[in-house]
Amino acid sequence: MKITIMANEMQFDRAAAMRIISEMLAKPNSVISLATGNTTQNMYKIITEEYINAPWDTSELRVFNVDEVMNVPRTPGKYCYSKIWDSFAKPIGIPESNVLMPDPLGDWVEECKKTELMLKEVGGIDLQILGIGENGHIGFNQPGTKFSQKVWVCPLLEEAETRILSGLESKPIGGVAGFTLGITDIMRARRIILMAKGSHKAQIIRQAVLGPISEDVPVSVLQLHPNCEVLLDASAAALLN
Numbered sequence: 001m002k003i004t005i006m007a008n009e010m011q012f013d014r015a016a017a018m019r020i021i022s023e024m025l026a027k028p029n030s031v032i033s034l035a036t037g038n039t040t041q042n043m044y045k046i047i048t049e050e051y052i053n054a055p056w057d058t059s060e061l062r063v064f065n066v067d068e069v070m071n072v073p074r075t076p077g078k079y080c081y082s083k084i085w086d087s088f089a090k091p092i093g094i095p096e097s098n099v100l101m102p103d104p105l106g107d108w109v110e111e112c113k114k115t116e117l118m119l120k121e122v123g124g125i126d127l128q129i130l131g132i133g134e135n136g137h138i139g140f141n142q143p144g145t146k147f148s149q150k151v152w153v154c155p156l157l158e159e160a161e162t163r164i165l166s167g168l169e170s171k172p173i174g175g176v177a178g179f180t181l182g183i184t185d186i187m188r189a190r191r192i193i194l195m196a197k198g199s200h201k202a203q204i205i206r207q208a209v210l211g212p213i214s215e216d217v218p219v220s221v222l223q224l225h226p227n228c229e230v231l232l233d234a235s236a237a238a239l240l241n
């Protein structure tokens with residue numbers, strides 16, 4: 001693993017944005033799989049600003065996202081597709097047909113199969129961006145997930161489920177769940193960048209980088225990846241000596 005530590009949050013956000021921009025410039029038909037969440041929010045803003053200043057060809061990029069909330073409609077500003085579309089793909093001109101994310105109202109088994117097929121058709125992921133949960137989850141793969149797991153729909157953490165349900169007018173039949181690339185799909189990416197900022201991530205980053213490789217800490221599997229960078233701000237890196 002290559003560890004990069006940026007001095008502060010602002011530099012972290014810029015470094016994160018520059019990595020995606022340079023991937024897009026180096027390979028205009030790249031397959032990039034993204035992540036949503038607080039960690040990557042500013043990164044998308046910076047990419048968009050750079051694109052507006054000096055646009056580049058984005059017509060051939062293919063975009064996945066590591067996860068999605070299932071059984072909720074695509075509402076602007078909410079959940080993964082809308083976040084990726086509104087704050088990244090649309091402002092930088094990526095065709096809608098190249099945003100290859102599951103239909104959150106589709107059949108769960110079919111959506112997993114479709115994604116696996118699409119991953120094959122595009123020749124795999126060139127760059128996988130990941131955030132990290134404080135318990136070590138990547139995507140929606142929670143502690144205990146098998147390293148052999150492929151794309152699946154899994155239960156959400158209670159806290160996430162409560163938060164999502166509280167934002168809905170009525171509880172969807174069948175409840176909500178998390179669609180996620182499995183550990184196997186993530187590990188097949190040719191390059192991975194795990195991104196974390198803030199002191200609340202320091203403990204799990206220490207475990208991710210220095211701890212034993214175990215299914216109890218899904219992120220620890222990244223130690224086995226041949227081309228993985230861990231991009232941190234100083235706060236998230238505080239417990240790495």
Ligand code: GLP
Pocket residue numbers: 035036037038039040066067130131132133138139140
């Ligand atoms: C969430 C998502 C992940 C995300 C991670 C970190 O649960 N399922 O895809 O990357 O946790 O989120 P944040 O950046 O807000 O800390």
